[in-house]
Amino acid sequence: MFTFRRVAVKCLSKNIINQVTKNQTIVVINYARSSDLLVSNTHKPYVQFTAIRGYAKSKDKKKEKGRAKVQINENQLSELVNLDTLRTHFQRPIEILKEEFIKNLSLRTTxxxxxxxxxxxxxxxxxxxxxxxxxxxxxxxxxxxxxxxxxxxxxxxxxxxxxxxxxxxxxxxxxxxxxVPKITTEHRENLAKNAKQLFIKCRDLIKDTQTKHIKGLKKKVNVSEDVIKQIEQQIIALADTYINEAQTIYNSK
CATH class of the missing domain: 3.30.1360.40 (Gyrase A; domain 2)
Known part of the structure; x- marks a missing residue:
């Protein structure tokens, strides 16, 4: 059974006037010039409308950050890259960072x-x-x-x-x-600034190694583009693990 409702409508010739509310089906048809119309299911012909509400995407919805996690397949990686050399080149900036922190960033001079x-x-x-x-x-x-x-x-x-x-x-x-000077706020701030500079230098060295090995990878012949892309993503993922290690060392300071 339909719900009866009185609807105020403007006088429009040969127009169908709709009033649709959420989750409600109503019957509305108006060919009259009268401003008032009692809407009921007795009017023929009639048009049936089903209200369907579309919800816009929230502007505040956060997008997924970062790229999908890449699984490092050492066996596959070793087929095209000298993995030991790659790890050594990635590790060296980490060791330098540790040495620099010990030598130059102690609150007390040793x-x-x-x-x-x-x-x-x-x-x-x-x-x-x-x-x-x-x-x-x-x-x-x-x-x-x-x-x-x-x-x-x-x-x-x-x-x-x-x-x-x-x-x-x-x-x-x-x-x-x-x-040996007393520890001051200014000294602490200088140490923090120097620590950040050393971290950035370490990160850039790791990125340089990553870029160098990817360029060498792309020069390989008789290797499909899909395989090259997979290995490239794994090299980037491996580099990120060393950068994260450097970040952890930096944060600890």
Whole structure:
């Protein structure tokens, strides 16, 4: 049975006036010029309308982020790529990042950080302990005796000042006195900035290795495009695991 309803409609000649509500089927037909019409199921002919509501997609619906997870098939990967070499090239920037964090990003300056500090002299690189004797006198003072290589003093001072350890060495003859500064907010911020730069450098080195191996892969002959694409995606996925490891090391700082 139909529900009877009085509907106010505009006077329109030869037009069908519809009033459709959600989940409701009604019978409406109007050929009259009267502004009022009692709608019922007794009018013939009649047209039946079924209200069907379409829902628009929410603008706030989040899209799936990132690409689908790629399964790394080492057997397949090894057929076209030297997997051991690839892993070694990916791992090397990680090891460098760890070393740099230990040497340059400690809140307290350590003897090890100074001993392994790189000093450029006459176009060659040395570590500071090769040029001088390093001794910690007390928790707030480190001394470097440069009497064996006094000509390296200016280069050593420059390297210490640019080490990122917030150090300001003072020279007395062939001896360098290095006060260990108190930890300040500015020093912490500088360490955080340096840590980010080191992470970005590590990430870029991994990406460079990824690009290099993919270019070499595409030069392979007698290999289908589908296989090349699969291996390429696996190389990218493998690189991402090392980048994630670098990210974890960076976040821990």
């Amino acid at each position: 003897i090890g950080s100074l001993e392994n500090l790189t000093v450029s002299l006459d176009g060659k690189d040395y570590i500071l302990q090769e040029l001088g004797q390093i001794v910690r006198k007390n928790p707030t003072m480190t001394v470097v005796n440069m009497s064996v290589f006094p000509q390296a003093i200016p280069a050593a001072i420059k390297a210490i000042q640019k080490s990122g350890m917030n150090l300001n060495p003072q020279q007395d003859g062939t001896t360098l006195y290095i006060p």
